[in-house]
Amino acid sequence: MQRAPTPSEDRAVRSEIAHVGAIDGQPVAAVTLSNSRSMSVTVLTYGCIIQSLKTPDRHGGVGDIVLGYQSFERYLAGHPFFGAIAGRVANRIAGGRFTLNGQNYVLERNEASTGHHLHGGSRGFDKAVWGYSVEKDDVALWLHLHHTSPDGDSGYPGRLDAVHSIGLTEDNELWLNFRAVSDSDTVVNLVNHNYYNLSGVEGSTIEDHELTLAADFVLPADEFTLPTGAVEPVGDTAFDFSRPRLVGEAMDRRNNRDFDHAFALRLPPVGSSDHLKPCAELHHPGSGRVMEVRTTQPSVQFYNGYKLGNREWIGRSGSRVPAFAGLCLETQHFPDAVNKPHFPSITLKANALWEAQTVHRFAVR
Secondary structure (H helix, E strand, O other): OOOOOOOOOOOOOEEEEEEEEEEOOEEEEEEEEEOOOOOEEEEEOEOOOEEEEEEEOOOOOEEEOEOOOOOHHHHHOOOOOOOOEEOOEOOEEHHHEEEEOOEEEEOOOOEOOOOEEEOOOOOOHHHOEOEEEEEEOOOOEEEEEEEEEOOOHHHOOOOEEEEEEEEEOOOOEEEEEEEEEEOOOEEOEOEEOOOEOOOOOOOOOOOOOEEEEOEEEEEOEOOOOOEOOOOEEOOOOOOOOOOOEEHHHHHOOOOOOOOEEEEEEOOOOOOOOOOOEEEEEEEOOOOOEEEEEEEOOOEEEEEOOHHHHHOOOEOOOOOEOOOOOOEEEEEEOOOOHHHOOOOOOOEEOOOOEEEEEEEEEEEEO
16 A cells, blocks of 8 residues: 655654543543644544544644544534544445345435435444554554454445554644455445534634635435436536635535535546545635645545534534534545446455545645
8 A cells, every 4th residue: 555755854743542431341542643743633443533633723823623522422422423434335325225246235224314324324333443553654653443344234245344544644644544355245435524624713614615626527416415326517516616616605506505415536647656636625714724635536525514503513612513614525435336337336345455545634825
């Protein structure tokens, strides 16, 4: 697996581990990785939840740029996938059904409003306590999280051994790597589900953020947020983020101001030796924070958090989380790919290695 670019000479990345509770007798830890440039990430071994991600603004002030809770116990009461891993298959599977090798599989239809299977079901990877280890190499400080999903787990075939590696570098890069192997043919699409708000101000919205996507095509979705199967150009539509665009301005071109759509990313240039292709750039002019995203995945799901206002989610400071409080840029395969043969396949053959990488680079402007 190709690693990050050559790191800075200063290798001051460090880790801190705190035991925060237990589930069914399994201890849960909060692991914090930090560097000498005021950046840190805290990950719960429950659901691989990125509980906190702190970066400096243009004046050196450090703020938390992801939505989440202050305590581990709050996550147990339910949350809208704040920072969690989604799997075994992220996003939606139509009607909770798919066919693999001529055999029909029926999954839980856990998204009540649509009747679809969502993010691996009500007991998906986000509800598992993952084993972990910390490794420091010449590139980054890594938190390796590992989990075994048994054959038939949530209805999926095959015993799947998954590893999620989260790495922090001195160059303010956050790496989100996935690897998985199954003992029989199965389907896989693992995703991180962070909600970003680069202002670092709880209670604010992402309407004043500028977003750029390296995508010329979008996957239109039906009224249940499921891709129709079409792939349409974004030009001169609300979905055109090919140049920096205020998220709020694009929202105003949507009847319900909603975005929850997959965008097909451009292929890397012919002859390119870099397996990571440009994906997105998010900029908050007020704070100066910039997040640049590159990935090996074929698409990115842009969700602007419009459903956050539907329930009384309470944030770190004790205030209500409003609609549009954070946005997701979920690098992944196309949603419902198992039921749309013309989409890139998410089938993992027995004993083959599935892997994906996404890197977020943080800076100020």
